[in-house]
Amino acid sequence: xxxxxxxxxxxxxxxxxxxxxxxxxxxxxxxxxxxxxxxxxxxxxxxxxxxxxxxxxxxxxxxxxxxxxxxxxxxxxxxxxxxxxxxxxxxxxxxxxxxxxxxxxxxxxxxxxxxxxxxxxxxxxxxxxxxxxxxxxxxxxxxxxxxxxxxxxxxxxxxxxxxxxxxxxxxxxxxxxxxxxxxxxxxxxxxxxxxxxxxxxxxxxxxxxxxxxxxxxxxxxxxxxxxxxxxxxxxxxxxxxxxxxxxxxxxx
Numbered sequence: 001x002x003x004x005x006x007x008x009x010x011x012x013x014x015x016x017x018x019x020x021x022x023x024x025x026x027x028x029x030x031x032x033x034x035x036x037x038x039x040x041x042x043x044x045x046x047x048x049x050x051x052x053x054x055x056x057x058x059x060x061x062x063x064x065x066x067x068x069x070x071x072x073x074x075x076x077x078x079x080x081x082x083x084x085x086x087x088x089x090x091x092x093x094x095x096x097x098x099x100x101x102x103x104x105x106x107x108x109x110x111x112x113x114x115x116x117x118x119x120x121x122x123x124x125x126x127x128x129x130x131x132x133x134x135x136x137x138x139x140x141x142x143x144x145x146x147x148x149x150x151x152x153x154x155x156x157x158x159x160x161x162x163x164x165x166x167x168x169x170x171x172x173x174x175x176x177x178x179x180x181x182x183x184x185x186x187x188x189x190x191x192x193x194x195x196x197x198x199x200x201x202x203x204x205x206x207x208x209x210x211x212x213x214x215x216x217x218x219x220x221x222x223x224x225x226x227x228x229x230x231x232x233x234x235x236x237x238x239x240x241x242x243x244x245x246x247x248x249x250x251x252x
Contacts, residue, residue, distance in 0.1 A: 051081060052077075052078040052079075052081035052082035052085055052088070053078070055074045055075070055077040055078035055081065055088075056074070056075065056078040056085065056087065056088050056091075058074050059071045059072075059073075059074030059075040059078065059088070059091060059092075059095075060091060062074060063091060063094070063095055066098075068095040068096075068098045068099050069099070071091070071092075071095045072092055072095045072096065072099075075088045075089075075091055075092035075095065076092065079092070084115055086112055086115055086116060086119075089108045089109075089111050089112050089115075090108070090112060090122075092108050093105040093108035093109050093112070093125070096108065097129070102129045102132055102133060105129055106126055106129050106130070109122045109123075109125055109126035109129070110126065113126070118149055120146050120149045120150045120153060120156075123142045123143070123145045123146040123149070123156075124142065124143065124146040124153065124155065124156050124159075126142050127139045127140075127141075127142030127143045127146065127156070127159060128159065130142060131159065131163070136163050136166065136167065139159070139163055140160060140163050140164070143156045143157075143159050143160040143163070144160065147160060147179075152183055154179075154180045154183040154184045154187075155180075157176050157177075157179045157180040157183065158176070158177070158180045158190060158193075160176045161173045161174075161175070161176025161177040161179075161180065161193070161194075162176075162193070164176060165193075165197055170197050170200055170201050173194075173197050174194060174197055174198070177190055177193055177194035177197070178194065181194070186217055187217070188213075188214040188215075188217035188218035188221055188224070189214070191210045191211070191213045191214040191217070191224075192210065192211065192214040192221065192223065192224050192227065194210050195207045195208075195209075195210030195211045195214065195224075195227060195228075195231075196227060198210060199227070199230075199231055199234075204231045204234045204235045205235065207227070207228075207231045208228055208231045208232065208235075211224045211225075211227050211228035211231065212228065215228070220251055222248050222251050222252070225244045225245075225247050225248050225251075226244070226245075226248055228244050229241040229242075229244035229245050229248075232244065
């Protein structure tokens with residue numbers, strides 16, 4: 001007698017129907033179905049042969065429910081079955097970030113870059129994680145690569161500039177913030193940050209111009225008023241400085 005290779009209650013036709021059903025599902029439909037099953041304990045997951053996509057989709061559901069350890073387990077199973085599963089690495093990395101395991105997240109973003117050397121987001125996000133670990137040279141390298149791949153990546157330009165400032169490389173920092181301003185001209189914070197660097201370089205008029213622009217964009221930006229007041233004092237514009245100090249008192 002030929003032994004049935006399928007689980008009890010299953011045969012080849014039933015397995016084929018299930019496979020066809022899931023192959024024709026969109027990813028959103030699959031995730032919605034998995035969410036229903038997770039929210040209703042009386043409805044178990046179907047006992048079908050394991051595959052990478054199924055683990056991945058269930059991992060996405062766990063992630064959305066903030067069950068990060070379970071999500072990591074499922075993404076890891078998906079990766080075992082499909083070692084080049086970029087989406088699984090990406091979502092596992094995000095889950096690791098949520099449980100503050102930055103080293104593991106960096107490993108996953110590194111793998112993504114290995115699989116797709118032109119993945120801008122992987123370079124950018126790994127760069128931010130390097131910043132968290134005070135590995136500034138590695139972070140600068142990643143932000144530089146992100147900018148090279150996507151010259152209009154404003155956030156990468158901002159981080160790039162900030163790190164150069166931290167290292168006392170003020171000209172490079174100004175260059176980075178200037179690039180970010182070109183890409184995002186209505187960002188008050190970036191004008192403020194560039195203004196502070198101009199102060200460090202003793203370029204007070206340029207600093208005042210940047211703080212003024214920051215205030216125009218964000219009229220209640222008290223830090224910008226204070227920084228401008230201090231810059232006014234450096235160029236002996238006492239009345240202008242006092243006006244800014246009065247404005248700070250008014251805003252508080």
